[in-house]
Amino acid sequence: MSGGYRRSDGDPAALRELAGRLWSWSSRWHPGELTWLCAEHPDARLAHWRHAGRVVAWAWARGTRLDLQLDPAHRGLLDELLAWSGAGTVRVLDAETWLVDELLARGLQRRDDGPFFVHLRRPLDDLPPATPLPAGYALRPADAAARAAVHSAAFSTTMSEAAYREVMRGPAYRAELDALIVGPDGSPAAAALAWLDGRSGVAVLEPVGVHPEHRRRGLATAAALAVLRAARELGARDARVCARGDDGYPAPRAAYEALGFRAYARNLRLVRP
Template sequence: MRSEMTQGADPAAAEELAGRLWSWSSRWHPGELAWLWRATGPGAAGWRTATWRAGGRTVAWARSTAPGRLDLQADTGHDGLVSAVLDWFEDGAAGHDLAVTVLDRESSLLEVLLSRGYSPDDDAPSFLHLRRRLAAASPPAPLPPGYVLRAVAGVQDGDARAGLHRAAFATPEPTAATYQAVMAHPSYRAALDRFVVAPDGTPAAAALGWLDERSGVLALEPVGTHPRFRRRGLARACVLAVLGAAVELGATHARVCARDGAADPAPRATYEAVGFRPYARNVRLVRPAR
């Protein structure tokens, strides 16, 4: 079936595609896309994006956040679709070195990329995918004296959650308004948005979960701790609280993507301490400018 490309993103359609294609060999979970498209705020306006449709539904999307950098998802059951996405990307990045990030289990994507002259970038940052089964609610983790863990109570907490994320990841987004847009997403659930408040009232750590009811898989995105409050077990407490709430909502598995490497071992250690185990990793493939 022939696909047709349109310039621009359709976030809801991209999330539907991610849910439809979900497997443990998929890079994208629909909840991660929900966060990606909404938490970026005005920055997303600078992305170069496109959507491909066939038979009345979306079959691929792509985004280039900078010239020569590509993220994508495509239904590889459509002949020539991945090549069409790469043609669009390469045409718009002429004269630039190219880099495409995929999951190492996405064998069809990898095959096409290798055939077009891309090769693995061994110096790229390493991001690991981890998963665990959710057979029962996890017991709560103890907190230091004076710290309080709770669920987001409503839009009034949007400013606190946004500020915590900016501090944890040293980024300008999300703002309070951007976080409220995240909270307005149809699949957002306050019960899966937990944060810890320090004794002085500062939001100290948080974890947000997204449950895909079709697969029963919960994605953690994001999890972070304010630099002032690290190494106190606060992120672990937030993660366990989200997992427990997810079980009550019908989740059967959970997954998370975390930076991996000797320079920053804390994220992987945090997740493995609560039962997550690695199963895949992101791979960046590069091709010099032509």
């Protein structure tokens, strides 16, 4: 490969390495959440690029969609990332203005129709007090079977116990930041998982979910607050979460805003004409 760049396939650790080095509030990716997303989408195609031994870019392709991160000092690699993926749609953060400009200059066009996600943040020094759980509900230490079950039900997907065990074995996972709420009959009702980046002091919520049979009881708020408090005790100063920003599914964003989160950026969809 020209220019001293070397491409390799796979390796989520390379994604986390670059995300941690480039993290700022103008970055789309937090290193912790990449652990979760790679586990949630094991069928995605991954590649990363190194220069002088350091990760400078990665690309993550699912079908015709591309997500990426690129060190702006190596923006000349963008054409190779696009060619590798063959994707017709690229998703970026609007705060990554230089990357948006580079993609527009290559003929991609912004599309604002359809769902999109907003990024919300809040400091952790003034978290609201805990509210009592409904009668019969209780916080429990997370276990893989229960966490996989509540996630599958909450998001209408399929996550196996084995897949969640892999998440728990990951280097960024901390059991203190994994909250499980069970119902009166002991069945998994809600859960929240946070990922703490010690370098930046930012914790990201990914994911927070409630079993459909246990919704509208304040369980998502209770689970999220539990892990945010735990993250603060571990040294986190701020938190970030993503939620749908369009009107098609407004409830999660409203719940996070009620917790004091405020939107500061949104994802953009850029497509080849």
